[in-house]
Amino acid sequence: MTARLPQLAAMKDECESQSSLLARCNSVVMMADTVMPGLERRLKAQLLGDVAFDAFTRGRYATDASHYQIMPIGVVAPRSIKELEHTLALARQEGVSVLARGAGTSQAGQTVNSSLVIDCSKYLDHLVELDVPGKRCVVEPGIVLDELNRRLKPHGLWFPVDISTSSRATIGGMVGNNSCGARSLRYGNTRENVLSVDAVLANGTSAHFGPAAPDLSDLPAHSPLRPLVRTLLDIAAREANEIEARFPKVQRRVGGYNLDALTPDRNQLNLAHILVGSEGTLAFSTLIELALSPVLGTRAVGACHFGSFARAMDVTRHIVKLRPIAVELVDRTMLGLAREIAMFKPTIDAVVRGDPEAVLFVEFAEPDQNENFRRLLRLNEMMSDFGFGWDKPGAKRGGVIEVLDPKLQNAIGEMRTAGLNIMMSMKEEGKPVSFVEDCAVPLEHLAEYTAKLTAIFDKHGTRGTWYAHASVGCLHVRPVLNMRLEKDVKAMRVIAEEAFDLVRAYKGSHSGEHGDGIVRSEFHERMFGPRLVRAFEEVKARFDPNGFYNPGKIVHAPKFDDRGVFRYAPDYRGDDIRTHLDWSNYPGSGGGFQGAVEMCNSNGACRALKGGVMCPSYRVTHDERDVTRGRANTLRLAITGQLGPDALTADAMVETLKFCVSCKACRRECPTGVDMARMKIEVQAARAAKCGLSLHDRLVGYLPRYALLASKWPRLANLRNDVPRLRRWSQKYAGLSERRDLPRWRADAWRETASFIGVPNARPIALFVDTFNRYFEPENVAAALTVFAAGGYGVHLPKPADGDGRPLCCGRTFLAVGLVEHARAEAQRCVDALAPLVARGIPVVGLEPSCILGFRDEIPALIKSGAAHRIAAEALLFEEFLAREAQQGTLRLPLKPLAKRGLLHGHCHQKSFGTMGTVATTLKLVPELAVETVDSSCCGMAGAFGYGADTLEVALKMGELSLFPAVRAAAPETLVLADGTSCRQQIKHGTGRDALHVARVLAMSL
């Protein structure tokens, strides 16, 4: 049932002072799980923005980055602040509570509720006003921090609360949580950087919260804030002594309401500060005014190595006396995990010497770099004064590695901010859990506190990894627990209680930067005392007497270990589904598929709008459905029966995955390795098995089977492109956009005339000629053969071992439409044909990234044989092979100067497998060729994706993000380079330019 607000209000009146009953009242709201047809109808009729009340969408908004899950009533993404206000009014009329949401990256469960979710991140993301001389700006709540800082950078400014989730966290969410950055020593928390907030109160009035005279004399007479603030000031004055006694005196205190901002001893009053950190429970922020800072100049970083964790903790309090702007801890476990991750290994190798127990990254950023150097020197001296030396044994082994290269400094930052995700990459069911991860203690107690908390973990048979903000005593540590097990949930409570007692004894803060949410609100009484908690309840009641905004957070919270609101609730089970690929590295049903899906911890790194590739579809649509996290959450709910029967094969699941271009970027860039492209194969397979294939899918999937025939009758096969009516029909009946030319069939398609080309003693390689280059661009095959001949290689051209005249194909098109068994059969033909060559040590070289890298990725997952794995190890892209030869000094290519510029676009799979470096190396072999790489995500074509009538628009928008503008800006004589067949097609369609495979460029320079 859905509790309506008036009824709830009546219940609350009845039990005003009985907090346990109030908690129950709130939990009635929180557990409500019924859609509201009246509200849905009215919202849909009256808003231009997105309104969704279906289970799939609600499911995607049921989690944040915590371990909680609560189904919301519905989801709205308003198009404007006006629409937002209207949405609030409708919700109020219908008696439904509201949950404001930014990126949903909160770790404490404050961004889940059974309310109507209002997503600010999709449309409410404008920079409304920028005052450069005044160093201030006004933004809508949904703007992402990195995006804001990109806009501010040309003006030499930034919003300096540099939180780890800056690539996706919104300013609304940061204000909601009073977020804190690594450099809070210099800049303070969000609260110190917020000038004012415009917000809608629970009763529907809008108000401006900003600086005010202590007697409120400067508030307009009619201001709705006058009576409200008067009461708040009275509460703060009444509780001033208690606030002084019970509010921890550490910088990192974000728990409770900021009553300390209203006490009479303050000579400056800023009313916005009561909203900061209120987790959407008091009002809905619509415009936020921020104080900006000049961007950081040159910096100097010292990586202090310690042979003992305890000593690192002890020395921190001395290091801060050197006035660094950040001191960030990474412990031995995390260093080890980071070393295992391809993205971070080079950073660790560059800045970590030996095998320290802990490293403190100490950052100095004074305007004068000489001053930074002086402080680095003093840091070195301090370390040796404390007895550390590179020549010392055990705990005393240590010293400082100086990092002055800004790129490396940034790489350290990236590695550090990925801390949680690095830890979450463990594949077992037990995972590091957030609940005591956010405590902050005064620095003089840091060593003792960390030792005692580690002892508590030991006592309960678990362990934790330490990292983050040593400078302010706020260390993140998450004990590894399995939230599916009652015994681990019980351990979680005991650990929390013991840990918080410890923190209180040190006069620390239990809520240091991630907020209260469900996980810490319950403990306010223990930490702040009952009197202040009653005062917090009064604040809430004064702002929001009916629990309209995010009920059950900060006050009247449920028990933090109530398994009913867990992501892994007591009845959580994986369905017994049939899967086709190898998921055996993971636990759970479907041969481990469940565990692979559950790797997503909702941290939202895939919502980044720039940098890397992940996730190209989200970058275009800004829709939670179209991001890796949205897809993974939908899959998780589907395979655990939470979206109704047959959810895995439902139309809504097809929609969920429709814009996933299988670029495999998440495979590399998702910090926990969620591989959606591979998961999509399973879903496509389940759908194909249940519903059969559309004509579109048949045309795509069976391409290798009819290609030979089509290439024999190219004029006939190309009629679809040439006859407008056929174009229209192809759109109508096969879903192929009439606006796209399909690749042209060629009469001169590549056909093997021999099984070996070259002189008998030449160094042998095997050239795998893929379906796309064979039939559509045979000149690429010819170019590769020219290069190999010039290099003195003998080229084997493998043929199917089954004697069938049909050429080999890796099976990619079958995988794309879910015909996994057909793909397996194609892959098996390849394995049979290539295995004898590979057994002789002959490498397999190919031109098309998606095919050759499929040999490394999908084929071993399809065929569990030694031969398939050996081929995976020996399958190389054209450039990988040449770069390897060059590196080994065995490449003999007589390349002549080619005085041209080149603009290179990498295929997603090349980026995913980290092979772009070899493309650059190969192109550098060509004298006088100057190549620049486009900072692009997926080109948008992605196999057949760009040809679909219903995906064309998104495909073209993906191209427009950066690739098309870069190609259009290139001079006509610049060579546009792209190894992917579909990338070349997309570039041609989007810009009219012909792009070349790298093999063509090398052949040109011979």
Ligand SMILES: Cc1cc2nc3c(=O)[nH]c(=O)nc-3n(C[C@H](O)[C@H](O)[C@H](O)COP(=O)(O)OP(=O)(O)OC[C@H]3O[C@@H](n4cnc5c(N)ncnc54)[C@H](O)[C@@H]3O)c2cc1C
């Ligand atoms: C891997 C990882 C690392 C993190 N690192 C840090 C860190 O370094 N420092 C740090 O402080 N935090 C960190 N966090 C926590 C989190 O990312 C931050 O608190 C972030 O600012 C939340 O932003 P969001 O847009 O995701 O907010 P959301 O989670 O969407 O919302 C946060 C709160 O604000 C409320 N809210 C959102 N918009 C509004 C609005 N318009 N009006 C009123 N209330 C609103 C919500 O209701 C909710 O209570 C980390 C989280 C993860 C997963």
Ligand code: SF4
């Ligand atoms: S898919 Fe990966 S990057 Fe995205 S939220 Fe999940 S774990 Fe994070």
Ligand code: SF4
């Ligand atoms: S494969 Fe690409 S498009 Fe699909 S979820 Fe991963 S990053 Fe996004």
